[in-house]
Amino acid sequence: DAGITQSPRHKVTETGTPVTLRCHQTENHRYMYWYRQDPGHGLRLIHYSYGVKDTDKGEVSDGYSVSRSKTEDFLLTLESATSSQTSVYFCAISKTSGGASNTGELFFGEGSRLTVL
Amino acid sequence: TQLLEQSPQFLSIQEGENLTVYCNSSSVFSSLQWYRQEPGEGPVLLVTVVTGGEVKKLKRLTFQFGDARKDSSLHITAAQPGDTGLYLCAGAWVQGAQKLVFGQGTRLTINP
Numbered sequence: 001d002a003g004i005t006q007s008p009r010h011k012v013t014e015t016g017t018p019v020t021l022r023c024h025q026t027e028n029h030r031y032m033y034w035y036r037q038d039p040g041h042g043l044r045l046i047h048y049s050y051g052v053k054d055t056d057k058g059e060v061s062d063g064y065s066v067s068r069s070k071t072e073d074f075l076l077t078l079e080s081a082t083s084s085q086t087s088v089y090f091c092a093i094s095k096t097s098g099g100a101s102n103t104g105e106l107f108f109g110e111g112s113r114l115t116v117l
Numbered sequence: 118t119q120l121l122e123q124s125p126q127f128l129s130i131q132e133g134e135n136l137t138v139y140c141n142s143s144s145v146f147s148s149l150q151w152y153r154q155e156p157g158e159g160p161v162l163l164v165t166v167v168t169g170g171e172v173k174k175l176k177r178l179t180f181q182f183g184d185a186r187k188d189s190s191l192h193i194t195a196a197q198p199g200d201t202g203l204y205l206c207a208g209a210w211v212q213g214a215q216k217l218v219f220g221q222g223t224r225l226t227i228n229p
Contacts, residue, residue: 042219104209104217108159
């Protein structure tokens with residue numbers, strides 16, 4: 001158990017409304033990630049964080065923003081949800097601290113299923 | 118463009134058969150990982166391979182990293198219904214970069 005909690009686990013919303021997904025970890029790891037999973041695409045990185053207030057974009061960051069004000073929480077915000085953002089969102093952590101020895105292994109939360117109508 | 122191509126994307130076989138799943142890329146990876154995901158859950162790490170040509174075994178599962186570190190395979194011997202799930206490969210491009218690129222997954226069904 002990697003101590004990762006995602007909330008909400010399920011959400012249905014309407015186009016144009018803001019949505020925030022929360023990822024909470026209990027082990028104070030430095031690296032946290034948000035991925036989305038869609039059929040035929042595997043997992044695609046949205047944003048990641050390498051420390052408090054330190055974030056960077058992934059391959060599908062358009063339409064998403066993130067914030068990390070505390071080590072344990074990483075928030076993903078959809079400012080104005082669109083139907084193309086209907087997906088399952090996964091938060092993940094890496095237990096390594098970086099550096100040459102890192103192999104990037106990830107530990108995932110259980111996912112948040114978002115439906116935008 | 119999928120940087121890591123998995124094949125096949127779907128595979129349905131009978132219990133007791135053997136199978137191989139492939140993960141291919143034109144890029145070189147510093148390491149490659151295999152994850153297994155069950156419905157309604159997040160992916161769970163099975164193995165990490167780091168060295169070109171490396172072979173790792175996990176019970177009936179054998180993982181191989183290509184000599185050039187561009188591809189990998191997962192071989193399951195005598196498949197069981199409990200092996201059913203979505204198998205994902207993921208490559209780390211640069212050591213220390215902490216970013217992975219995932220294949221699109223192979224959905225495996227083992228029929229009793």
